[in-house]
Amino acid sequence: MLFGGVFFRHYEHPVELESFERYWEMHEKVTTLAQQIERDLDHPTVVEDFQAYIDEVMPYLTSKKSLPTLHDPFWDLEGSVFFCWTIMTTIGYGFYAPSTKTGKIFCIFYAVMTVPLFLSSLTTLSAAMANGIRSVASWLRKNEDHYCSIFFHRLGKKSDARKKRKWYIIGILALGLLYTLLFAIVFAREHDGWSYLDGVYFCFITLSTIGLGDYLPTLQEHEVFLFILYSFVGLLLVGSITNLMQEFFSAGAEKVAHSAVRQLKGPIQAVRESSFRLQGSFRLPKQASERGVSSRQVSSLSDVWKNPAAA
Amino acid sequence: MLFGGVFFRHYEHPVELESFERYWEMHEKVTTLAQQIERDLDHPTVVEDFQAYIDEVMPYLTSKKSLPTLHDPFWDLEGSVFFCWTIMTTIGYGFYAPSTKTGKIFCIFYAVMTVPLFLSSLTTLSAAMANGIRSVASWLRKNEDHYCSIFFHRLGKKSDARKKRKWYIIGILALGLLYTLLFAIVFAREHDGWSYLDGVYFCFITLSTIGLGDYLPTLQEHEVFLFILYSFVGLLLVGSITNLMQEFFSAGAEKVAHSAVRQLKGPIQAVRESSFRLQGSFRLPKQASERGVSSRQVSSLSDVWKNPAAA
Numbered sequence: 346m347l348f349g350g351v352f353f354r355h356y357e358h359p360v361e362l363e364s365f366e367r368y369w370e371m372h373e374k375v376t377t378l379a380q381q382i383e384r385d386l387d388h389p390t391v392v393e394d395f396q397a398y399i400d401e402v403m404p405y406l407t408s409k410k411s412l413p414t415l416h417d418p419f420w421d422l423e424g425s426v427f428f429c430w431t432i433m434t435t436i437g438y439g440f441y442a443p444s445t446k447t448g449k450i451f452c453i454f455y456a457v458m459t460v461p462l463f464l465s466s467l468t469t470l471s472a473a474m475a476n477g478i479r480s481v482a483s484w485l486r487k488n489e490d491h492y493c494s495i496f497f498h499r500l501g502k503k504s505d506a507r508k509k510r511k512w513y514i515i516g517i518l519a520l521g522l523l524y525t526l527l528f529a530i531v532f533a534r535e536h537d538g539w540s541y542l543d544g545v546y547f548c549f550i551t552l553s554t555i556g557l558g559d560y561l562p563t564l565q566e567h568e569v570f571l572f573i574l575y576s577f578v579g580l581l582l583v584g585s586i587t588n589l590m591q592e593f594f595s596a597g598a599e600k601v602a603h604s605a606v607r608q609l610k611g612p613i614q615a616v617r618e619s620s621f622r623l624q625g626s627f628r629l630p631k632q633a634s635e636r637g638v639s640s641r642q643v644s645s646l647s648d649v650w651k652n653p654a655a656a
Numbered sequence: 657m658l659f660g661g662v663f664f665r666h667y668e669h670p671v672e673l674e675s676f677e678r679y680w681e682m683h684e685k686v687t688t689l690a691q692q693i694e695r696d697l698d699h700p701t702v703v704e705d706f707q708a709y710i711d712e713v714m715p716y717l718t719s720k721k722s723l724p725t726l727h728d729p730f731w732d733l734e735g736s737v738f739f740c741w742t743i744m745t746t747i748g749y750g751f752y753a754p755s756t757k758t759g760k761i762f763c764i765f766y767a768v769m770t771v772p773l774f775l776s777s778l779t780t781l782s783a784a785m786a787n788g789i790r791s792v793a794s795w796l797r798k799n800e801d802h803y804c805s806i807f808f809h810r811l812g813k814k815s816d817a818r819k820k821r822k823w824y825i826i827g828i829l830a831l832g833l834l835y836t837l838l839f840a841i842v843f844a845r846e847h848d849g850w851s852y853l854d855g856v857y858f859c860f861i862t863l864s865t866i867g868l869g870d871y872l873p874t875l876q877e878h879e880v881f882l883f884i885l886y887s888f889v890g891l892l893l894v895g896s897i898t899n900l901m902q903e904f905f906s907a908g909a910e911k912v913a914h915s916a917v918r919q920l921k922g923p924i925q926a927v928r929e930s931s932f933r934l935q936g937s938f939r940l941p942k943q944a945s946e947r948g949v950s951s952r953q954v955s956s957l958s959d960v961w962k963n964p965a966a967a
Contacts, residue, residue: 346744349766350737356759357731357752364755365729368712375709378702386697391689398686401679402713418676420668426661432866433657439750439868448667449857455660456864461898546760553767555743556867557750587772 372399423569430573433459434580436551438558471584475592478585482513514593521586524579525549536563552579683710734880741884744770745891747862749869782895786903789896793824825904832897835890836860847874863890 379395418424419441431437432455443452525548533544539560547560564572690706729735730752742749743766754763836859844855850871858871875883 346737346740346770349740349743349762349770350733352762352766353736353739353754353759354731354733356756356762357736357754358729360755361729361731371709371712375705378705382693382697382702386693391693394686394689398682401682418669418672420665420672422661422665425664425668426657428664429657429660432660435746435864435866437748437861437866437868439870442868442870443664443668444671444870445667446853448664449853451660451663451667453857453860455663456860456866459657459660460864460866461901465902542757542760546764549764549767550748553746553771554865555746555748555767555771557748557753558869559750559753559755590772591776 423564423566427564427569427572429455429459430576431556432456433463434554434576435460435464436554436556436576438556438561440558440561467580467584471581471588474581475585475588478517478589482516514590517586517589521582524582525552528575528579532562536560548579551576552583554580734875734877738875738880738883740766740770741887742867743767744774745865745887746771746775747865747867747887749867749872751869751872778891778895782892782899785892786896786899789828789900793827825901828897828900832893835893836863839886839890843873847871859890862887863894865891 375395376399379392383391420428424441428441432452443449526545529541529544529548531544532547533539533541536543539547543560547562550557550560562568562572686706687710690703694702731739735752739752741747743763754760836856840852840855840859842855843858844850844852847855850858854871858873861868861871873879873883
């Protein structure tokens with residue numbers, strides 16, 4: 346967090362200062378002009394009128410409020426549905442936020458009702474999607490002798506289980522990346538002034554539900570539903586990737602822990618036996634020592650720890 | 657979503673139009689004034705200078721960008737650490753967002769590294785906290801004859817398991833609500849111009865990780881870490897409430913499903929037996945009919961469905 350903080354300060358602070366200086370230079374210039382006109386030309390309301398304008402503008406400058414445009418208001422039906430979607434998914438761009446008391450209270454109630462519902466259905470659907478991806482992958486694995494081995498033979502490599510798993514993870518991440526990068530092109534093309542990086546950044550900030558809202562899609566009527574569809578599929582994909590990654594990592598962690606325990610088995614047993622010898626009256630249980638060592642019999646880590654001789 | 661959309665449009669659209677009209681009225685007035693000065697008083701740069709000011713101001717008016725203030729810049733170390741925290745937790749207020757290319761790219765990488773890490777540790781810690789709450793509750797349940805029964809006896813009510821569960825859920829939700837409402841007072845008091853509703857709204861939008869960012873805490877150096885602590889404990893609490901609620905709801909759903917299956921058992925068995933009779937050669941398995949009916953033996957719903965006589 347501190348590292349990130351230092352990084353952002355280093356890159357964002359100078360730009361911030363620059364933008365600050367440019368604005369206040371301009372502000373100074375116009376204020377001086379207004380005062381000059383009033384003094385020189387005896388026009389008493391110039392400063393007053395200008396000050397009124399500044400006062401009107403200032404809340405927008407110093408807050409995240411933004412000025413609506415009459416030909417494209419936000420809080421029409423499309424915009425409101427879009428807003429509800431960002432609340433439900435906890436994206437919460439916040440480019441627009443409820444300004445009335447009733448709107449704020451309703452926003453809380455709406456979120457209380459819909460967020461848990463949405464998240465639990467997303468979790469269920471993500472798990473189902475992950476299972477689908479898993480079965481496709483296992484089908485590919487079964488049929489790999491047919492298709493993949495041609496490549497592997499050409500490359501002169503043996504098919505290695507660990508390498509396969511690596512490629513599997515890379516494949517899933519590539520799927521997610523492809524989804525982000527592909528639709529980033531669409532978003533960058535649809536919006537004037539967005540670079541491709543802006544498109545990628547927007548897609549990422551949306552699908553991670555961070556929702557900074559510094560970039561907001563400009564949506565026509567039907568596009569709201571396309572956007573909801575896009576983000577829903579994207580969130581599902583992220584959910585299933587998380588699901589699959591978790592499985593892999595927990596499997597990997599278990600493997601690491603198992604091998605660590607296996608390596609510790611010698612010292613543990615030595616310590617145990619020496620303590621048995623010291624106590625004199627204790628012996629290793631007969632059945633355990635007769636069972637022999639088989640790593641298949643290790644059902645859980647705690648078993649190994651409690652009785653290293655049985656493993 | 658549509659209902660929510662209609663609601664927000666009804667309450668937010670008029671306010672939006674009003675703010676739009678007020679701004680453009682002011683804008684019109686000042687522009688006319690500038691033109692008038694230029695025409696009447698032969699001052700050739702008034703319109704030009706004013707237009708430059710408008711051009712400078714407009715991006716702030718029509719985007720979520722906000723003007724930094726020199727005596728309280730955002731992208732200092734505290735602000736940057738605060739920003740990193742909002743990315744990591746996916747709150748993403750977005751009041752300030754990276755404006756440089758490097759900042760955007762780093763933001764993506766930072767989120768990719770920290771969000772899964774944060775979420776998985778939050779899940780683990782929430783589960784631990786939920787277990788803690790559970791054991792406190794079970795301790796209370798065990799010792800309730802001592803303390804609670806006095807109240808129950810006075811009220812003349814029998815202690816009912818379902819009622820207890822209800823009170824348990826209410827208790828947990830009350831804990832979460834208390835946390836929100838209590839700190840809402842702190843936030844409302846710390847910030848001028850925030851009503852108590854604004855404080856509650858801010859706390860809720862933060863702890864749900866929606867993070868609209870229309871309200872942002874103004875934090876001094878040490879307060880950043882207090883805020884991080886506040887939101888971390890809050891997110892833990894929300895996580896453990898979700899954990900506990902899930903358990904209760906799945907238990908409740910199982911109970912409902914069980915009782916539905918129990919009610920269906922009669923008709924299912926009748927259909928099965930009549931089909932057996934029709935087929936003539938089939939009989940109910942002997943062990944199953946000898947086992948007798950005991951709801952304790954019902955290990956899963958699928959068992960009941962496959963073999964209703966055994967349940």
